[in-house]
Amino acid sequence: xxxxxxxxxxxxxxxxxxxxxxxxxxxxxxxxxxxxxxxxxxxxxxxxxxxxxxxxxxxxxxxxxxxxxxxxxxxxxxxxxxxxxxxxxxxxxxxxxxxxxxxxxxxxxxxxxxxxxxxxxxxxxxxxxxxxxxxxxxxxxxxxxxxxxxxxxxxxxxxxxxxxxxx
Numbered sequence: 001x002x003x004x005x006x007x008x009x010x011x012x013x014x015x016x017x018x019x020x021x022x023x024x025x026x027x028x029x030x031x032x033x034x035x036x037x038x039x040x041x042x043x044x045x046x047x048x049x050x051x052x053x054x055x056x057x058x059x060x061x062x063x064x065x066x067x068x069x070x071x072x073x074x075x076x077x078x079x080x081x082x083x084x085x086x087x088x089x090x091x092x093x094x095x096x097x098x099x100x101x102x103x104x105x106x107x108x109x110x111x112x113x114x115x116x117x118x119x120x121x122x123x124x125x126x127x128x129x130x131x132x133x134x135x136x137x138x139x140x141x142x143x144x145x146x147x148x149x150x151x152x153x154x155x156x157x158x159x160x161x162x163x164x165x166x167x
Contacts, residue, residue, distance in 0.1 A: 025077015027056040032082035035089045
């Protein structure tokens with residue numbers, strides 16, 4: 001059965017791990033979780049294709065795993081925290097995987113993250129329906145949302161009139 005399109009499916013380079021994607025990727029994620037045990041890692045490394053047969057995987061999922069196509073694994077329902085176990089089995093750090101998935105070097109990826117992450121410009125939903133993250137520096141919508149949140153927080157921390165009368 002084809003995955004039902006969601007409003008957030010148009011965010012460039014992003015595969016939201018929702019309930020449907022979780023169900024679709026159950027086999028990928030159970031495979032990755034199996035790699036937490038040393039005996040399973042050894043069995044997988046000894047014969048990867050044979051080891052994968054014990055999990056309910058589609059041919060596309062099996063191919064993505066064997067090719068170490070992490071973006072495709074996410075698209076097919078893999079969870080980034082589970083798929084990172086495959087990377088660790090191969091001796092790779094999360095930084096290495098993230099750099100590979102974004103098409104950059106580890107150094108460039110680290111520098112981008114230290115500067116606050118990738119710009120929201122060009123990385124929002126294609127429809128423009130979703131606003132930029134509040135974590136992206138320099139975004140007017142984010143600054144406005146932060147200011148509103150700060151204002152609400154300040155109001156909730158000020159003593160109420162009833163408390164002031166008592167005290």
